[in-house]
Amino acid sequence: xxxxxxxxxxxxxxxxxxxxxxxxxxxxxxxxxxxxxxxxxxxxxxxxxxxxxxxxxxxxxxxxxxxxxxxxxxxxxxxxxxxxxxxxxxxxxxxxxxxxxxxxxxxxxxxxxxxxxxxxxxxxxxxxxxxxxxxxxxxxxxxxxxxxxxxxxxxxxxxxxxxxxxxxxxxxxxxxxxxxxxxxxxxxxxxxxxxxxxxxxxxxxxxxxxxxxxxxxxxxxxxxxxxxxxxxxxxxxxxxxxxxx
Ligand SMILES: [Zn+2]
Numbered sequence: 307x308x309x310x311x312x313x314x315x316x317x318x319x320x321x322x323x324x325x326x327x328x329x330x331x332x333x334x335x336x337x338x339x340x341x342x343x344x345x346x347x348x349x350x351x352x353x354x355x356x357x358x359x360x361x362x363x364x365x366x367x368x369x370x371x372x373x374x375x376x377x378x379x380x381x382x383x384x385x386x387x388x389x390x391x392x393x394x395x396x397x398x399x400x401x402x403x404x405x406x407x408x409x410x411x412x413x414x415x416x417x418x419x420x421x422x423x424x425x426x427x428x429x430x431x432x433x434x435x436x437x438x439x440x441x442x443x444x445x446x447x448x449x450x451x452x453x454x455x456x457x458x459x460x461x462x463x464x465x466x467x468x469x470x471x472x473x474x475x476x477x478x479x480x481x482x483x484x485x486x487x488x489x490x491x492x493x494x495x496x497x498x499x500x501x502x503x504x505x506x507x508x509x510x511x512x513x514x515x516x517x518x519x520x521x522x523x524x525x526x527x528x529x530x531x532x533x534x535x536x537x538x539x540x541x542x543x544x545x546x547x548x549x550x551x
Contacts, residue, residue, distance in 0.1 A: 355381060359382075362378040381395065381542060383395070395502060420442065425486060425500075427485070431503070435459065443461065445463050445466060446476070470489070481522050488502055501533060505530060507542050508545055
């Protein structure tokens, strides 16, 4: 009886040691130094979501793809360094509303925005572009051509260099449209991608599913896999930002 009890207690000790060891090693794996993909130092001091987007129809809410059931707004983000404010996907056509949301989220005025970047040619992602007449306007090369051809803008959109403000990486992310382009940057040791519609919402990202109007669903899925490897945080085109699992 005594030996059995001893063995039993020894067993408990080993099990406890084992689970403690597992706990310690899983803690080590999730320590920030190992987990995050971003550079430790960055010229990006902060980033803020201005409008949290929504879709016109969302299959994850039980809505069909055939028709929109509400107006879509895209997610709009400001990336800020010491000497610049870069706004991604100006979402609101109404100038007063755009200025109000920008002020509410950052305290900035439209004239404080140094550059605006448009991820792709769909109207909900550039609706607010004319509200930033003093900023430089950028998009990927294909998107630039498409938008400038429309004749809708008072000044030309310029094809973006490989990096904006020497620090924000321009990342081709085709699939939703052929010329779709996203931005990747580091902040607080984390790697962040402002994805535009390369990622519609968190649900679409989990399933690596393109939105119903994507031009190439297989390419969309590949692009999302590539983004998952590069990012800690994704700012999707029509949802709040989320951590890449
Ligand atoms: Zn789109």
